[in-house]
Amino acid sequence: MKRVLTSSAALMMLAAAPAFPQQKATIEHVPGIEFSSVKNFLKLPPGEYLGESVAVATNSKGHVFVYHRSANTRLFEFDQNGNFIKEIGAGYYGFEFAHSVRVDKDDNIWTVDEGTNMVTKFSPDGKVLMVLGRRPPAVQGAVAFPGPQNGNAPAQKYIFCRPTDVGWDPQGNIFVSDGYCNNRVVKYDKNGRFLAQAGSEKPGKALGEFNLPHGMQVDGQGNVWVADRSNIRYQVLDNNLKPIREITNLGVGWTVCISAGPHQYAFLSNSNPNGNQPGSWDITGEIYKAELDGTVLGRFGHPGKLAPGFQVVHMMDCRNPNEIVVGEIESWRVQKLILQPTSTKAAGAAQ
Amino acid sequence: MKHLMQTLLPLALIAAIAANAQAPEIRFDSAPNALQLPANIYLGEVGGVATNSRGDIFVYTRTGHPTITIGTARPFAHGGSRLFEFDRNGKYVREIGKDSYGFMFAAQVRVDPSDNIWVVDQMTNMVMKFDPQYHVAMLLGRKAENVAVPARTQQGNGAGQPTDLFNRPTDVAWDAAGNIFVADGLGNARIVKFDKDGKFVKSWGKKGTANGEFANVRSIAVDPQGNVYAADGGNKRVQVFDNDGNFKTAFTNVGNAQALCMTKGSSPVLYVSNSNPPDDIDRDGEIYKMSLDGTMTGKFGRAGKVLKEFGTVNAIDCRNENTLYVAEIGNLRVQKLVLH
Numbered sequence: 001m002k003r004v005l006t007s008s009a010a011l012m013m014l015a016a017a018p019a020f021p022q023q024k025a026t027i028e029h030v031p032g033i034e035f036s037s038v039k040n041f042l043k044l045p046p047g048e049y050l051g052e053s054v055a056v057a058t059n060s061k062g063h064v065f066v067y068h069r070s071a072n073t074r075l076f077e078f079d080q081n082g083n084f085i086k087e088i089g090a091g092y093y094g095f096e097f098a099h100s101v102r103v104d105k106d107d108n109i110w111t112v113d114e115g116t117n118m119v120t121k122f123s124p125d126g127k128v129l130m131v132l133g134r135r136p137p138a139v140q141g142a143v144a145f146p147g148p149q150n151g152n153a154p155a156q157k158y159i160f161c162r163p164t165d166v167g168w169d170p171q172g173n174i175f176v177s178d179g180y181c182n183n184r185v186v187k188y189d190k191n192g193r194f195l196a197q198a199g200s201e202k203p204g205k206a207l208g209e210f211n212l213p214h215g216m217q218v219d220g221q222g223n224v225w226v227a228d229r230s231n232i233r234y235q236v237l238d239n240n241l242k243p244i245r246e247i248t249n250l251g252v253g254w255t256v257c258i259s260a261g262p263h264q265y266a267f268l269s270n271s272n273p274n275g276n277q278p279g280s281w282d283i284t285g286e287i288y289k290a291e292l293d294g295t296v297l298g299r300f301g302h303p304g305k306l307a308p309g310f311q312v313v314h315m316m317d318c319r320n321p322n323e324i325v326v327g328e329i330e331s332w333r334v335q336k337l338i339l340q341p342t343s344t345k346a347a348g349a350a351q
Numbered sequence: 352m353k354h355l356m357q358t359l360l361p362l363a364l365i366a367a368i369a370a371n372a373q374a375p376e377i378r379f380d381s382a383p384n385a386l387q388l389p390a391n392i393y394l395g396e397v398g399g400v401a402t403n404s405r406g407d408i409f410v411y412t413r414t415g416h417p418t419i420t421i422g423t424a425r426p427f428a429h430g431g432s433r434l435f436e437f438d439r440n441g442k443y444v445r446e447i448g449k450d451s452y453g454f455m456f457a458a459q460v461r462v463d464p465s466d467n468i469w470v471v472d473q474m475t476n477m478v479m480k481f482d483p484q485y486h487v488a489m490l491l492g493r494k495a496e497n498v499a500v501p502a503r504t505q506q507g508n509g510a511g512q513p514t515d516l517f518n519r520p521t522d523v524a525w526d527a528a529g530n531i532f533v534a535d536g537l538g539n540a541r542i543v544k545f546d547k548d549g550k551f552v553k554s555w556g557k558k559g560t561a562n563g564e565f566a567n568v569r570s571i572a573v574d575p576q577g578n579v580y581a582a583d584g585g586n587k588r589v590q591v592f593d594n595d596g597n598f599k600t601a602f603t604n605v606g607n608a609q610a611l612c613m614t615k616g617s618s619p620v621l622y623v624s625n626s627n628p629p630d631d632i633d634r635d636g637e638i639y640k641m642s643l644d645g646t647m648t649g650k651f652g653r654a655g656k657v658l659k660e661f662g663t664v665n666a667i668d669c670r671n672e673n674t675l676y677v678a679e680i681g682n683l684r685v686q687k688l689v690l691h
Contacts, residue, residue, distance in 0.1 A: 093395025093415035141502020
């Protein structure tokens with residue numbers, strides 16, 4: 001309890017200061033994890049390009065799905081060696097501005113689109129199985145820019161406002177982080193029926209409130225990890241979305257990944273900010289590897305225009321905790337990183 | 352006048368009784384893979400589904416990505432909806448009207464007794480008749496030359512101009528003589544009658560709650576006697592008019608009536624969808640089966656996302672009384688329902 005209180009006090013101080021687009025992590029003495037970036041991992045057919053590669057995920061066969069912002073937002077599938085297989089969802093109604101792609105335990109592919117406000121479940125062969133949320137009807141014309149500046153409308157059970165991520169617990173319940181103009185996490189049953197939410201349309205700083213929940217994953221116990229980006233923290237919620245704890249010493253919470261298997265690890269990214277302000281490369285851009293109890297095992301990565309540098313890591317796949325696939329915004333790139341396995345020696349505690 | 356009252360009163364009585372009746376549940380199944388889509392074709396919100404006399408299936412769907420051009424004298428708009436044809440087994444056959452000037456926001460597709468395909472678009476404000484060879488045979492309404500950005504707020508009482516300029520039309524139907532009735536619809540709140548050659552005859556209705564007024568007209572159907580049935584979902588009723596638009600009666604036990612379908616033949620039945628709103632699957636969603644006097648004879652389904660559940664049904668095809676196709680806004684799909 002004392003630790004939480006201390007963290008909360010620190011957070012209040014942070015909140016009182018001007019809003020920094022970048023934040024140095026306060027944790028110290030974290031050992032570096034050796035890693036290398038696989039050269040030219042993804043091999044695109046001639047004439048095909050990735051745009052902002054904001055989302056990446058693998059399935060059980062190791063196939064890589066990249067959901068990226070091109071002229072039209074597109075979803076590409078590559079095999080485990082990075083060879084292009086096919087495009088899924090060309091021209092699909094739910095694609096406009098990519099934010100997340102995740103693959104569930106049955107290899108269904110889920111996309112989260114913050115342009116259409118839609119979350120879509122595709123079968124492994126690319127057929128639409130379920131949609132959550134609704135695209136604003138075109139017939140209503142250009143909609144007002146959503147967000148606090150225009151007054152956040154009350155969050156609705158089945159309508160999103162720039163949703164950011166999706167995950168599932170072992171029972172198949174669906175969790176959606178929502179998002180840039182709502183500030184909540186929503187839980188649905190496996191058939192898409194609303195069960196609960198934490199947070200609301202309003203941003204907030206208390207535990208269980210959010211200010212831009214930007215990335216989210218669910219661990220094997222059904223706990224929900226949320227990258228609470230503008231609050232510069234992570235929150236862990238239980239399966240009923242009651243807050244368990246916050247982590248405030250790992251910088252800006254951009255995105256989170258939970259590895260597969262019986263021993264799960266959390267990967268947490270203090271991504272360098274968009275725009276690359278002078279000085280930002282020196283204090284941000286690293287990814288942390290931690291035990292689910294918050295023990296930080298190591299860190300890796302540094303900003304840079306050229307691989308293996310990171311240019312705003314937006315999403316990580318960590319099915320294999322020693323082979324991380326990262327999607328970056330500003331380099332329009334996906335990298336596959338081979339990590340040196342970590343020892344079990346604790347390096348520090350996430351607070 | 353006295354004679355008219357005598358016929359009206361019993362009808363109103365029947366409707367009131369039916370409102371209290373517990374309609375029996377109709378057992379049904381949803382056929383898996385009702386439509387087999389090619390790998391590169393995706394349905395968006397489905398505005399309409401209809402079959403022709405051979406059982407071919409037509410689907411008018413919002414595929415998204417309507418485009419407004421910038422760097423022009425005015426903002427122009429195009430794209431956003433597509434019309435697909437499938438055979439009676441659900442196998443994809445072709446796209447019709449690709450890149451049509453009139454396709455932006457799918458409202459409805461219907462097939463007339465001569466197998467012409469009629470498409471209603473809510474954003475171009477056009478009703479387009481394609482002949483069975485897919486040629487454009489007749490056009491009602493006109494697409495605005497350019498779009499207002501930001502969108503203009505709704506104005507007026509919904510009565511529209513006494514012309515064939517529509518404002519978010521939703522549906523089209525015909526009587527036995529070939530007269531055309533357009534539900535106009537969501538921007539206006541009226542029904543427009545044209546003769547079979549497309550000449551404006553009259554229109555009736557405006558925004559309101561009184562008999563003959565509409566919250567909106569979401570769907571229409573015409574019976575063999577030429578009576579016009581209008582789904583006035585916002586007022587939670589189906590209104591019935593004679594062929595000239597005189598109010599006859601209303602069925603008030605139907606919830607948010609959004610989609611109507613009347614079966615063929617001399618003694619048709621009416622299907623009415625109490626569609627759930629697109630932002631909520633925890634209410635409504637069932638489809639009612641009714642006789643034309645307003646008696647509810649059965650009901651089935653509920654709102655939801657899995658098969659046999661409905662996500663804002665916007666259209667029903669009932670060429671076969673016990674094999675229905677339903678078009679869903681919320682679930683981006685068409686279901687084929689077999690009623691037992």
